[in-house]
Amino acid sequence: MTDIGLTQARDKMHAAGVGAAAIRVFESHYANLADGAGGYVREADIEPLLEVDMASDVDIDRREAEDALDRTAILKLNGGLGTSMGLAKAKNLLEVRDGLTFLDIIARQVLAARQRHGVRLPLLFMNSFRTDADTRRALEAYPQLAVPGLPLCFLQNQEPKLRVDDLTPIDWPRDPSLEWCPPGHGDVYTALDDSGILDLLLERGYEYLFLSNGDNLGATPDALLAGWFAQSSAPYAAELCTRTANDRKGGHLAIRRRDGQLVLRDTAQTAPEEMDFFTDEHRHPYFHTNNLWVHLPVLKRTLQERTGVLGLPLIRNEKTVDPADPTSPAVIQMETAMGAAIEVFPGASAIGVDRNRFLPVKTTNELLLLRSDLFSLDEDHHLTARGPIPEIRLDNHYKIVQDFDRRIPYPLGLLGARSLTVLGDVSFGQGVTVRGHARIDTAEPMLVPDHAVLGGPA
Numbered sequence: 517m518t519d520i521g522l523t524q525a526r527d528k529m530h531a532a533g534v535g536a537a538a539i540r541v542f543e544s545h546y547a548n549l550a551d552g553a554g555g556y557v558r559e560a561d562i563e564p565l566l567e568v569d570m571a572s573d574v575d576i577d578r579r580e581a582e583d584a585l586d587r588t589a590i591l592k593l594n595g596g597l598g599t600s601m602g603l604a605k606a607k608n609l610l611e612v613r614d615g616l617t618f619l620d621i622i623a624r625q626v627l628a629a630r631q632r633h634g635v636r637l638p639l640l641f642m643n644s645f646r647t648d649a650d651t652r653r654a655l656e657a658y659p660q661l662a663v664p665g666l667p668l669c670f671l672q673n674q675e676p677k678l679r680v681d682d683l684t685p686i687d688w689p690r691d692p693s694l695e696w697c698p699p700g701h702g703d704v705y706t707a708l709d710d711s712g713i714l715d716l717l718l719e720r721g722y723e724y725l726f727l728s729n730g731d732n733l734g735a736t737p738d739a740l741l742a743g744w745f746a747q748s749s750a751p752y753a754a755e756l757c758t759r760t761a762n763d764r765k766g767g768h769l770a771i772r773r774r775d776g777q778l779v780l781r782d783t784a785q786t787a788p789e790e791m792d793f794f795t796d797e798h799r800h801p802y803f804h805t806n807n808l809w810v811h812l813p814v815l816k817r818t819l820q821e822r823t824g825v826l827g828l829p830l831i832r833n834e835k836t837v838d839p840a841d842p843t844s845p846a847v848i849q850m851e852t853a854m855g856a857a858i859e860v861f862p863g864a865s866a867i868g869v870d871r872n873r874f875l876p877v878k879t880t881n882e883l884l885l886l887r888s889d890l891f892s893l894d895e896d897h898h899l900t901a902r903g904p905i906p907e908i909r910l911d912n913h914y915k916i917v918q919d920f921d922r923r924i925p926y927p928l929g930l931l932g933a934r935s936l937t938v939l940g941d942v943s944f945g946q947g948v949t950v951r952g953h954a955r956i957d958t959a960e961p962m963l964v965p966d967h968a969v970l971g972g973p974a
Contacts, residue, residue: 521684522546525676528685532696535710537824538673542699545850548830550683557781557829559793562770564800565778568756570868574744581743586635587723588742590626591708592730593701593854594651595644595672599839601880602916606647608730609654610917612877613887613927619651621733621897623658628896629737637737638663638722641730642707644672644698665720670711675699677837677847686837686847694838701729702828702852709819718812725815727808727854733886733899734875735807741867742809750865751814752858754780755807757874762907764795766803767855769866778866779859780804784831802866805874806855818860826860828852872900880920881908888930906933906950913941933971 522543529539598607608618616624626639639661643651648671655661655668662668674696676685688695704727708714717725724745728735735755745753754769767782786794793799818826831851838844858864877883885891885908891899914920923942929949930936936950940958945966954971956962964970 521678521682522550525678525685528676532674534673534675535706537706537710537819538675538699538703540823541703541706541825542675542850544825544827545699545830545852546683549678549832549848549850555785556787556790557770557779557785558787559790561773562779562781563773565769565771565802565866568802568866568868569744571741571744571870572868574740574867576740576743576747578739580746581739582633582635584724584742584746585629585633585637585737585739587721587746588635588737589638589640589666589717589722589725590737591640591642591704591725591727592622593704593728594641594647594669594730595698595701596731597644597646598917600878600915601883602918606643606650606654608641608647609650610877610883612733612883613891614893616893617654618730618733618877619654620657621893621899622730623655623661624897625733625736627658627660629739632896633739635739636663638666638717639668640666640713641669642672642701642704643669645674645693645696666716667713670707670713672698672701672707673703673710675850677835677849680834680846680848683848686845688837688844691838697849698851699849700831700851701854702826702856704854705815705819705826705857706824709816709824714812714816714819718816723812725810725812727806727810729806729876731878732806732874732876734871734873735805736873736896736898738873741869744867745809745811748865750809750863751811751861752864753809754778754855754858754864754866755805755809755869755873756802756866757805757869757871759797759801759803761797763803764797767853768794768800768803769858770800772859777859777862778864780853780855782831782853784833785829802868804855805869807869807873808855808857810857814861826857828856828860871905872898875899879910880914880917881910883917883920884908884910884924884928885930887927889927890930890933903931904934906930907935909935909937911939914938936970 596607833849836844926946933950937955941961947967952971
């Protein structure tokens with residue numbers, strides 16, 4: 517059935533207007549899927565990456581750094597709806613703090629960097645078909661963001677979800693939009709080229725691209741890192757942070773034994789029996805932030821040589837066609853990770869960065885941190901931790917943003933906190949402070965009164 521499935525999927529993509537390069541990538545992934553790809557990166561096949569350059573050791577002339585930043589474009593992944601947090605619109609439109617959304621803060625970070633360094637610094641958002649309209653409306657508040665000759669947004673590609681039983685495209689008349697899925701953020705390279713934006717950037721003298729997740733507000737424009745990347749002559753580089761016990765689930769880079777090439781290994785690419793290796797922060801001491809630097813001329817040349825198919829490792833993601841209905845048919849979403857492109861470029865590199873460059877919001881636990889007094893927002897709209905980051909554990913009463921906002925409507929005082937665990941239906945008043953280790957475990961609804969102090973000595 518696989519030949520029939522591929523033909524049906526290809527016809528469906530053609531009818532939907534999906535670009536030729538994206539269809540070629542899909543065909544390549546489909547062939548790999550049919551052959552049983554989507555497998556594991558085995559510990560025996562890699563060596564841990566134990567030493568990297570550190571940004572704190574970089575010494576570069578300011579003028580050279582700013583020249584590199586002037587030849588850099590910023591790209592933010594903006595395809596997610598934040599459905600795991602109960603959102604039904606672009607996640608970047610969620611309020612983070614001080615009345616500002618992710619998008620507000622990103623826009624202001626870029627505008628501040630332009631003014632501080634006297635650079636062009638275009639900003640691009642890769643949207644999905646679900647986030648595009650909302651994002652474009654929100655960007656109307658920042659007319660000064662546009663750079664002549666370049667758009668602010670372009671669309672990520674889409675591909676059919678495939679039935680698990682025969683790899684044919686799923687048919688779901690109840691909601692035809694659920695028949696489609698994004699092909700993972702590894703699609704960014706194809707979409708950038710297919711949209712014509714890669715050529716526009718090169719024509720206007722941009723040599724470097726800095727890519728990051730839109731929900732990571734720590735991934736700010738940085739002249740020092742732009743200068744380091746320019747001086748390194750590397751075709752591609754990833755930012756890494758030192759792992760702690762709290763970072764065991766994050767992907768990491770490793771060295772492939774057979775050719776010495778850097779590769780990315782994520783959780784989905786790790787065999788269950790090897791998870792102890794994967795989560796060992798001493799064996800693999802750096803985690804991958806998904807903050808990436810790409811040399812645009814090399815990217816363009818590589819895409820041309822490979823007819824648009826970079827050949828990123830396939831991630832086989834099995835779900836139900838309707839994520840909200842676990843009884844709906846099982847489907848496969850073929851995905852790739854943009855960080856996996858590191859293995860495509862010989863000479864690719866990595867640099868260790870400060871933890872402030874990795875501030876993702878995947879759950880309300882992280883949202884609680886960023887809204888607290890632990891973080892400050894400076895004049896360049898950089899979020900900076902003012903002290904050690906405590907471990908936060910909120911149970912399912914707080915998983916959905918609306919429930920979280922109702923129960924924790926005010927910022928918590930977390931300076932001096934080591935951990936906070938909340939199990940049960942607990943609401944917090946204004947001015948609540950946490951010190952040391954605090955834990956609430958209740959079977960009955962509970963209100964923490966205004967100005968209460970939780971916990972005790974660390």
